[in-house]
Amino acid sequence: METTTTEIAAAMREQVTAYCENNGVPGYLAGVYRGGEQVVLAHGTANRSTGAAMREDTGFLLGSVTKVLTTTLLLRHVERGLLDLDRPVVSYLPEFELTEPGAAERIRVRNLLNHTNGIDADLLFADGAGRHALRDYTAALGRQCGVLFAPEEYASYSNGGMIVAGRLLEAVTGASYPELLERELYSSVGMADSSTSARQAILRSTAVGHFPAAEGARRTEMFMLPDTWGPAGGTAIGTVADLLAFGRTHLADGISPSGTRVLSAELTALMRQPSYDLGTPNVAPIGLGWLLMPFGSARVLTMSGASPGGVALLAVAPEQDLVFVAYGNDMRAMPLHDELLLWLLTESGVRVTDLVTPSEAGELVRYAGTYRSNQLRVEVRAVDGQLEEQTHYEPFDTEQERIFRGFAGGAVSGPPQRYVPIGRDLFAPAGMPAQAFNGYLRQLLVSYHGFADGRAAYRNAGGRMTRRHYDR
Structure with a gap:
């Protein structure tokens, strides 16, 4: 007998309460869409310094979940003919340079989206704010960063590649990345409670991150990363309901819950097709934007997102007609994300087997x-x-x-x-x-x-x- 939405909510609430109390996580949000029904739950505190409660509509930093939004946004412009995935980035963005001569010229647009670009910039925290933040980041790449490998030789999770993708969008449209995110994605998907900056988020209930401390947890002193990290996951803020709407859009082959066509079925499908597989259990095959993580027989479209003292997760399981969204305002919440996702997949009929087994040591x-x-x-x-x-x-x-x-x-x-x-x-x-x-x-x-x-x-x-x- 299939578990009802009410039963899912009750079971999740019990798991969340027990885990947060036992592990010192101040607050937690989760949401599930399955088979036409949806549930959202909130637990604990959004900010320990103020005592503000975590509510079902509390906003939170999406972190690297933003990368899937950026990919969707860029593909809308591929669909319009403004960009070609197989053309070199420099053909649209001549300012794009790296410290190794000729390296930038070899990188194609699709390499930005599937993490095969090789740009050695994972921890480049260029400071900057406002309209020219992404231009400033791209300039810093040219001064400070080379490559780890040639395009498509390997894959390496690439914050730098996704930020260049955001700057590329600015170059071909003439609009800023935050403007495009609001106009082209939030509006089309129906993400009415999402924002692109702390200046917007301060007008509504928004969670802040925490770090482990002697008293259990202490509030972060940094709310978010600089604007330069926007397309990779520095500044976008949303709610559980809004991320569920985005996940449902991908579940429905590019059509939002309100019926708006956000992305063509062909490009939505392309995002979930493997474009690179490193062939090792610790790295999922990569689509465009999505990590295509196998759980037993199920392939789940996933992306997690760290922010200062917080961690978010978006998972879309097409065959199970399932979307799962979660956020904890303490990094210790990540195992709870895992626990809930595995439980939901099991409840949806997925048989999850052990991924690894002990092995003898070699040389x-x-x-x-x-x-x-x-x-x-x-x-x-x-x-x-x-x-x-x-x-x-x-x-x-x-x-x-x-x-x-x-x-x-x-x-x-x-x-x-x-x-x-x-x-x-x-x-x-x-x-x-x-x-x-x-x-x-x-x-x-x-x-x-x-x-x-x-x-x-x-x-x-x-x-x-x-x-x-x-x-x-």
Whole structure:
């Protein structure tokens, strides 16, 4: 007998209450659309400093969930003939440059949307606000950032690529990215309670993030990232109901709940078609905008979004006629997102099997070494049949450090972390059960790639590549 919407709401509320109280998460929002019915629930506090309650219509930063909105927005302009996915970005945006000569010229528009561009800018926090913020970010790319690999050689989660996509939209339309987001997407989808800036969000109920503290949680001192990060997930703010409407639009092949055609069925389908597969369990096949995450027999369109002290999730399961949206104003809410999504899929008839199993350790020296990417250094050592990693953030300047510290809650380097082998060139954090990685937390796994000289050339964690650094 199928679970009713009322029963789903009651079961979710029980899970949310127990998890938040046991793990110190101040507030939580969740929403489910399934088979024509919808439910939204709110729990706890939106801001511990004020005591404001989390409400069903409380807004929150979408974080990187914005990337799927940016992709949808760009494809609307492909549909109109203003952009071609297979043309070089520089043919529309001559200002686009990277520090490696000729690298920018090789990047096509589609490489911005499927994370295969290789731009080494994952942590480039260029400051800036207003109409020219994305232009300023693009200029900073040309001064400070090169590439990790050639286009389509690998995939690496690309904030920089998505920000360039936003600037590309500005160049071909003459409108700012926030203007396009409001006019072309919020309005068409029916996202009436969404906004593009803190200046708009202050006029309504909006949650703020929190970080773990001795008293349970402390409020963030940084509400959002600079305007330069808008298209990648710095500034967009929405509600559960609005994100459900966006998810339902993709569920309905591009038609919004109000009946408006937002995107053609062909381009909506293209977003969910695999365009790159790294072939490792910790990185889902990538469509355009979406991560195409397998859960047992189901393929779920997903994107999570971190903001200063918060984390959002959007998941669309077409075969199950299901959309799930969640937000927690503490990063410790991510396992709850996973728990609820796995439960909803199971309730919808999906049989989720273990993604990974323990494995014997091979020769670990082939993974050991120093790996680098934009302002990041990871030291990997072989210790007692395990790998030990330590990550260090190395900012270009005080501006980068200030923004990063605000986003991360103060920390710039993590403690050493041990990893155990669980598959070919694949490692899991020591002490975690295999079942923990069946859901979205599979992104905690670490994989190694490119063994031309017998040692790994790349390390992938959280979908992000770092490249082996060779001392010369």
